[in-house]
Amino acid sequence: MPANPSKQLMDLLLTIRRRIKNEQGEALSLIDPSLLDQLKRLKPTVSQETSILIDNLFQQLNESLEPEPLESKPHRIYRGQVVAA
Numbered sequence: 302m303p304a305n306p307s308k309q310l311m312d313l314l315l316t317i318r319r320r321i322k323n324e325q326g327e328a329l330s331l332i333d334p335s336l337l338d339q340l341k342r343l344k345p346t347v348s349q350e351t352s353i354l355i356d357n358l359f360q361q362l363n364e365s366l367e368p369e370p371l372e373s374k375p376h377r378i379y380r381g382q383v384v385a386a
Contacts, residue, residue, distance in 0.1 A: 310365070313358050320351045337362075 317340070318329045324347055329339060337359075344355050376383045 310358070310361055313354060313361065317351060317354050317358060320354070321347060324348060324351065 314331065318331065321343060322328055325343065327343070329336060333339070340355050340358070344352050347355070378384070
């Protein structure tokens with residue numbers, strides 16, 4: 302059973318936060334509305350591994366924001382009216 306995507310994102314964000322604190326000494330607040338802007342600003346100054354983690358975070362965030370395709374249910378027409386199959 303796959304892990305919860307929200308938990309995966311949170312774990313990744315906590316890992317990035319911990320790595321930035323160790324590398325830069327800068328503490329990031331998870332409730333700061335400009336957190337994503339701060340990550341973009343810090344990305345060029347952190348290690349390559351942390352930069353890759355930041356890229357993965359943004360990719361997963363973009364994927365989680367994409368709407369899931371709607372599944373159309375097959376319909377049956379009975380006496381000129383559509384009825385569920």
